[in-house]
Amino acid sequence: MKIISDPIDVLNIGQVGGKPKPLRWKRRKEDEINQVIKIDSIVDIRDENKAGIPSHIYVCESSIDDRKIRYEIKLTPSTSQWELYRY
Amino acid sequence: MIFHVDANSAYLSWTAVFMLEKGHPVDLRTIPSVISGNPDNRHGIILAKSIPAKGYGIKTGESLFEARRKCPNLTVIQPNYNLYLSCSDAMYNILLEYSPTAERYSIDECFLDMSRSQKLCGDPVKTAHEIRQRIKNELGFTVNIGVGNNRICAKMASEFTKPDKVHTLWPREIPEKMWPLPVSELFMVGRATKAKLEKINIRTVGDLANADPLHMKALMKSHGILVHQLANGIDGTPVTPNNEVVQKGVGNSITTPKDVTTLGEAWKVLLSLTERACQRMRRIGCICSLVSVHIKTNTFLHFSHQIQLPYYTGSTSEIYRCALNLLAGMWDCTQPLRQLGVRLGNLDRSRAVQLSLLQTVDPLKEEKVDQTVDSIRKRYGDSAIMRGCFADGSTPPIQGGVNDGQYINIGGGFLDEDNF
Secondary structure, X not given: OOEEXXXXXXXXXXXXXXXXXXXXXXXXXXXXXXXXXXXXXXXXXXXXXXXXXXXXXXXXXXXXXXEEEEEEEEEEOOOOEEEEEEO | OEEEEEEOOHHHHHHHHHHHHOOOOOOHHHOOEEEEOOHHHOOOEEEEEOHHHHHOOOOOOOEHHHHHHHOOOOEEEXXXXXXXXXXXXXXXXXXXXXOOOEEEEEOOEEEEEOOOOHHHXXXXXXXXXXXXXXXXXXXXXXXXXXXXXXXXXXXXXXXXXXXXXXEEEOHHHHHHHHOOOEHHHOOOOOHHHHHHHHHOXXXXXXXHHOOOXXXXXXXXXXXXXXXXXXXXXXXXXXXXXXXXXXXXXXXEEEEEEEEEOOXXXXXXXXXXXXXXXXXXXXXXXXXXXXXXXXXXXXXXXXXXXXXXXXXXXXXXXXXXXXXXXXXXXXXXXXXXXXXXXXXXXXXXXXXXXXXXXXXXXXXXXXXXXXXXXXXXXXXXXXXXXXXXXXXXXXXXXXXXXXXXXXXXXXXXXXXXXXXX
């Protein structure tokens, strides 16, 4: 997987005492028709602190065109920004 | 048992990690790259360089113009101080897990007193490797760690070979590891001291260590004794946690985007610097009785004057009036200025003001005005309220430094914020 770090819009739910749980997301590029991707499962969640910026990385799986794809999305709590981190 | 933890090419490697995280395809640490201010604002000085850039002979502190002449395809990145603060904080927080006695010596250097944690942590070299590896894995950048019996040994050990290394400097290793080094490599030996030592044929740390201390004292007074002791690995300075460091002064200076040629311009710059310096001083609950102003001409001549007031004050207007008098005493507008600075010293925390017969304005009234202005700026931002003379927009109403309170506890005994 390669680091992309593209900003995305995420629909998520808050969990009591836990991290937000992402449900669906779409890319933010205006010149493209941005498909809404449903997250089928969250395989793993890990915390990182690269360059001193705390973030939560979600390893997710989605079915796109009948193919199961694994990728990572990142939430930076300090800025409340989501990114398609690695794909 | 002291550790000295030093981030390798701090600004550059922190920027490199940040950019890699943002999907940048190239690691800045592997190509000729530098961190430098904007040359259009006359801040084009190399702040950090990569190891490949070092191979081209690029040095920290030289101008960007010079660096580009040595390496035309140099990658130049602008500094990002908020990022540097995050990285520094994260590194400091990891170190605090190993010992509560940690001193942030600068934004990229920390001293750690492991004496009381040794039983808990075990072998110091193993612990140092663990810290180095944790910082690399968790934060993404590399550090050098020096291990020694005191601060000077730890500091010198961390400088041996870079990057990503742990070195020891025990007393028995000093003749073998430290004495062969050029004397300029010794901590506290700068250009002037080096020149004085070379005049009497002292070229290595070993030469200095074996010199007669009385001779050193005759040559450089107390500094001679100090460097002689450091060359022998003698240093009794304790590691002081930063929340115990007493701030002794507040400084603020700026290199102006273009030369200051008229008195009116200089007054405005001085006022905007004084505003910030006074704001910082009041924020830490201090008042001062020493005001100094320094200037640098466009031919790099440096002048500074200071005044000891017979009373303590925290008033921006009062301090500004003193600064104007100091400026008038050393500058007659014949030589354009490229840098101005204000420094406030002799700080007092009691805030008990001795009223003076010589003061023409009511200090309590001015204090109330300053407090009100500070609270407005704190709530609505620096530009929410400004003096009328800045309304034309030619000079920012507050300038100098990037400090927003977070640097307060970095540094040694005397904090000089304009160094950051």
